[in-house]
Amino acid sequence: MSIPMTLYLPIAGNSVNILAVLGLGGGVGLLSGIFGVGGGFLMTPLLMMMGIPATVAAASDSNQIVGASTSGTLIHLRLGNVDVKMGVLLLVGGVLGGTVGVQLIKILRAMGNADFCIAITYVLMLGGVGSYMFFESLSSMRKAKKPAPAKAAPAKASGYAAFMAGLPFQMDFPRSGIRQSALTPLFFGGLVGVLSAIMGVGGGFIMVPVMVYMLRMPMHVVVGTSLFQVLFTCINVTIMQAAENHTVDFVLALLLLIGSAIGAQFGARIGRKLHGDQLKIYLAGIVLLVMFKMLYELLARPSVLLAAIGGH
């Protein structure tokens, strides 16, 4: 008797190849462990290619990210790479921002422009974040190769740094080795919350650059803290989607989880061996690839001029 290679998913209403789902989960989990992103922006389109309805793909993906980011957060906690204080502040901002984002989507849907706004937001965000990270990492890698010339005078603090230092509620974040106003992570967490609600993703790929460039956190702490934040965001999304839309396919999520949790373990170890700039440039490459794929879909004539509502 041969071992069955397919499994029927009752919520998705289709059967899938078990090895294909495990492999997909493993690949995305690897990225999650290396870069501290949930991977929703990659997993959902790939699941749709396998014949899973878009709404089920997105919701079930959130469910598997819960497991993958638990595994990743655990190992980063052990390695001392999670700034819990910063993560909680970002999370509070994220939940508030997410609530605003959900309301914003309702308004956009009523206006009939939601899909257009979502796609444009995706392309602009991914393009902006990816390009900035790519060129910034490239220039700092070049600087590292050249010996820095001796400076005659200490550099003047940037206007941004001066503004941040002037904000109230300043506090120390010993794990990150920085001093910030509590308002800063709340504001940026809120901003990412709004964007991730509009785009329907965990938001790790936006949160990572925000932590690096806006909050000035060291890269090794950024990855662990991002996973910590993504974990709680996706628990919230999973429960909301299951209760309101009935789109969480637990069997699919479990298969993805087995693959992704194992992938995340390897990813966290690979991430430790890579230089911060290398990490950033690889992530930038992935983000830009996804952006170009989405841009192509917006510009190329579709083979069928209809879309199922809820899909994209």
Next chain:
Amino acid sequence: MRRLSALALAVGLTAALAAPARAASLPPLTLAPQAVAINSLYNGTDLTVTGDVPAGSQVVVRLAGEPETFRMKQKARVLGVLWMNTEKVAFAGAPSVFLVAASPEAPAAVVSGLGVPGLARTITVESNDPDKAALLAEFLKFQQAEQLYLENAGQVTLGPDAGDTRPFTAVLRLPSRLSPGAYAVEVLALDNGAVAARGQATMTASFVGAPAFLADMAFGHGALYGILASIIAILGGLVIGQLFSGSKSGAH
């Protein structure tokens, strides 16, 4: 109730045929399986339809799911550059699944009229767009791309004439994307390109085992299902994390 709606669907479909209204009835059809059990290992299955048709006939076999309203969005160019989902459009009275198979010598033009293109006569388009025929063509293309509407969905084998009748065996390949419900199976006997006789039967599909339990949980107790799914995902992540931490070296 489901049986009645499936029969109503079959009647509705046959009413749309370009065929004599008073086609004769065929002897009862035999379906195997009569009821499809969608369990964890379901990955599509073969439905065998057997029966007798008048001697010399060609045969077309059709399977149709219950009629539904598909709500979709049109894709159109926005600002002359971007292809986006724009106007809402609904297709009412469209079967959830539609499969067609014909005997090798059945006239292609007749089979086409009885197949997917023929559905255009039974589906109503609700849209502000005046070009409803184009929308309907796109819808049929969409359903075929989704593997839900299929022509050549199986094989029909005819036996030799035995007096006034000849036996036939049709094997339809049911898709993996099969929803629970009733499905109308219809056999059309063609004589010189016209429908001379028709027969109907009903097949049912239902969840059993784990899919039945999960579907009941997901649709009947959504919030609890979501909480359990999150808890199990966290535990799964922790277990795998522990397994790795037990075997790893060098982490600190």
